[in-house]
Amino acid sequence: DADVTQTPRNRITKTGKRIMLECSQTKGHDRMYWYRQDPGLGLRLIYYSFDVKDINKGEISDGYSVSRQAQAKFSLSLESAIPNQTALYFCATSDRQISTDTQYFGPGTRLTVL
Amino acid sequence: QKEVEQDPGPLSVPEGAIVSLNCTYSNSAFQYFMWYRQYSRKGPELLMYTYSSGNKEDGRFTAQVDKSSKYISLFIRDSQPSDSATYLCAMSAGTSNTGKLIFGQGTTLQVKP
Numbered sequence: 001d002a003d004v005t006q007t008p009r010n011r012i013t014k015t016g017k018r019i020m021l022e023c024s025q026t027k028g029h030d031r032m033y034w035y036r037q038d039p040g041l042g043l044r045l046i047y048y049s050f051d052v053k054d055i056n057k058g059e060i061s062d063g064y065s066v067s068r069q070a071q072a073k074f075s076l077s078l079e080s081a082i083p084n085q086t087a088l089y090f091c092a093t094s095d096r097q098i099s100t101d102t103q104y105f106g107p108g109t110r111l112t113v114l
Numbered sequence: 115q116k117e118v119e120q121d122p123g124p125l126s127v128p129e130g131a132i133v134s135l136n137c138t139y140s141n142s143a144f145q146y147f148m149w150y151r152q153y154s155r156k157g158p159e160l161l162m163y164t165y166s167s168g169n170k171e172d173g174r175f176t177a178q179v180d181k182s183s184k185y186i187s188l189f190i191r192d193s194q195p196s197d198s199a200t201y202l203c204a205m206s207a208g209t210s211n212t213g214k215l216i217f218g219q220g221t222t223l224q225v226k227p
Contacts, residue, residue, distance in 0.1 A: 004157075031213050040122060040219065041219060042120075042202070042217050042218065042219030042220055043158075043202070043217045045214065048213065048214065050213060090157055090158070094213060096213065099146070099208045100146040100148070100163055100165070100206065100208060101146065101206035101208065101213055101214065101215055102146075102148060102160055102163060102215075103204075103215055104160070105150075105157035105158045105159070106157050107156060107157045108155070108156070108157050110155075
């Protein structure tokens, strides 16, 4: 079984709809991250969480919100989706005990906003 | 100026060629340097990491860091069609409590049979 899972894997929605992307991990890591990936722009950090009560904005948090329901679960919400939020979304985890800050990624969610 | 610059390519080579992928960076605090490989429609997976300057070899892959030039490279020997993917460099300052990696935008590599 995958260590970092994301649901759904693909989602098509309409402008103005609320949508939630979910991430679960079995790696026992305390840190979790949400990124979006767009062609030519690489990975951009949306939000990150160092533990259940510690949530921080990344470089592109506008239009997004997150919830850390448990150490193993971190969800990303788009309150009112817009077409330029069409992208590939990745969840990642890391362990603060590991000094390299290496992150482990889920398989991604492909989101299309019409 | 971005903290990490990486040529997006695409880079196309024949099977068996030696491939060189590179990144430059501006933050001298970076100490850990990673290479991720991302196949189409998949999440990035860690390929290898290097601490500070020097070389690290793993099979056909060699990672090289030159901190004085703020330049890192990944070499792939005897490239195979299965190496076709996007390669992302990533860096961190390590135990600085930021927990964040800074990524290059990725280089797309195609190895033709």
